[in-house]
Amino acid sequence: MVNNIHANFLEDVEAYRASEQYWRDLWARVDLDESKRSEWFSPWVSTGSAECRDGNPIFSACSRSLRRGIRVIQDEPESDRLDIQVWLDRFVAGADGLEVDELVVACTLSEEAAAIALFLMNRWAANLPLILENSGENGIKVRLLPSGLLGLAVGREPRTAA
Amino acid sequence: MEHGGRIQVQGASLEASRSWDQATPLPASTGYDYPESLKTEIGKRERELRQRAFAKARLFIDQMLVQGGTDPSLAPFSKSFRVRGDDLGRRVDIDIFRGRAFVPDPIGGA
Numbered sequence: 683m684v685n686n687i688h689a690n691f692l693e694d695v696e697a698y699r700a701s702e703q704y705w706r707d708l709w710a711r712v713d714l715d716e717s718k719r720s721e722w723f724s725p726w727v728s729t730g731s732a733e734c735r736d737g738n739p740i741f742s743a744c745s746r747s748l749r750r751g752i753r754v755i756q757d758e759p760e761s762d763r764l765d766i767q768v769w770l771d772r773f774v775a776g777a778d779g780l781e782v783d784e785l786v787v788a789c790t791l792s793e794e795a796a797a798i799a800l801f802l803m804n805r806w807a808a809n810l811p812l813i814l815e816n817s818g819e820n821g822i823k824v825r826l827l828p829s830g831l832l833g834l835a836v837g838r839e840p841r842t843a844a
Numbered sequence: 845m846e847h848g849g850r851i852q853v854q855g856a857s858l859e860a861s862r863s864w865d866q867a868t869p870l871p872a873s874t875g876y877d878y879p880e881s882l883k884t885e886i887g888k889r890e891r892e893l894r895q896r897a898f899a900k901a902r903l904f905i906d907q908m909l910v911q912g913g914t915d916p917s918l919a920p921f922s923k924s925f926r927v928r929g930d931d932l933g934r935r936v937d938i939d940i941f942r943g944r945a946f947v948p949d950p951i952g953g954a
Contacts, residue, residue, distance in 0.1 A: 728918040730904070730940070731911055738904075738923050755924055767926055769933050774920055774941045788926050 684792035686759040691737065691791075698735050701791060705741035705754055708796055712803050721745045722807065727753060727773075744782060748809050751784035754799065759790040766795045768802060770812070785812065847943030851878045851901070853886055853894065855933035860885050869944035872909040876902065879936065890934070897925040897936040904938060905946045913947035914940055 687704065691697040709724060726744035729736055737756035744751040751773060759765070766789035773784050785806045789795040805812050845865045852861035862878035864870050879898055883891045891898075904923055908914050914921075920941045927934040 727921040728915075730908060730918060730921055730923065731915045732918075733911060734904075734907060736904070738925075753922065753924075755926070757926075757928070760928065765928065767930070767933070769935075771922075771937075773922055773939065786924060788924065 683762045684764050684794045686762065687791045687793070689759045689790075691756065692735070692758050695735070698737070701737065701740055701756055704791065704796070705756075708800055709741065709743060709752075709803065711800060712807050714807055718807075721747045726751055743807075745807070746780060746782075749780070749782045750806060750809065751782045752803060752806060753784055753786045755786065755788040757788065757790050764792065764794050765790040766798055768798075845943075847945065849938070849940040849942075849945055851875070851882065852937045852939070853882050853890070853935075854937060855927070855930070855935055856890065856893075857932075858886060858890060858934075864945075869913055869947040871949045872905055872913075872946040873949050875905045875909075875946045882936075893930070894927055894934055894936060897927050897934070900925040901936045901938055908946040909948060913944045916942070916944045919943060 688697040688701045691701045706724070712719075714722070722743050722745045724741070724743035726742040727739060729738060737758075739753045740756040741754040742752060757765070766787065768788070769786050771784050771786055772781055774781055785802060787799045787802065789799065802812065845867055847867070847869050848863070848865040849870065850861050850863035852859065860882050862882060864874070879901055883898065886894075901923070904925075920939070922940070923938040925936045925938075
């Protein structure tokens with residue numbers, strides 16, 4: 683069971699802004715020195731229009747030098763269970779056709795989901811390999827284990843993005 | 845070309861897409877047609893599992909159409925509509941690489 687944060691963010695503009703700020707603050711906690719952080723810019727991708735506040739994405743960042751991007755999608759809660767899915771994708775980053783590998787985190791906002799996202803962001807932003815234990819082709823499922831530890835769900839074959 | 849993007853279905857060992865790369869903005873009618881043809885392509889089971897994801901993708905196209913299309917100054921961008929709680933990463937993506945999409949159909953044209 684988790685405590686959903688800003689659960690009404692799709693109905694309440696202030697809650698939406700607070701969610702955006704939550705993710706910006708989380709990104710600020712990613713362990714990067716100033717020179718490395720300056721390689722990243724945020725936001726990277728938008729929701730499609732200034733009027734579209736659907737949380738898709740709620741946060742994004744990109745490093746052109748690393749050719750890596752991060753996209754966070756926040757969904758409205760449907761229960762008090764941990765809800766987070768993560769996958770790797772490839773996306774064209776700009777008009778010049780530069781392709782980047784992106785880490786996509788789709789979740790409802792809770793402290794537990796944010797902790798998983800922060801862990802993944804730290805590795806991704808530091809250009810470390812990210813091994814996702816895949817339970818599917820392009821996605822993983824993350825579960826809160828009975829022990830209280832966070833588990834990246836078991837899968838058949840790990841997928842690595844170098 | 846000035847306007848480009850794709851709509852794709854991913855996950856569960858499935859990858860199907862419809863893309864465009866053209867001189868004029870993608871009309872919303874074509875934007876609606878692409879997911880419909882993808883639904884046919886992926887079969888009943890996968891279509892049903894992705895029902896809500898397809899509905900959300902359609903809602904996004906609805907929203908953009910009302911606004912006269914996506915804002916080209918905000919491209920590129922990507923929207924992913926996941927199947928909640930799915931272990932196999934099922935989702936529907938709308939990727940806009942450049943230009944404008946989901947604009948009203950030209951008067952007198954399709």
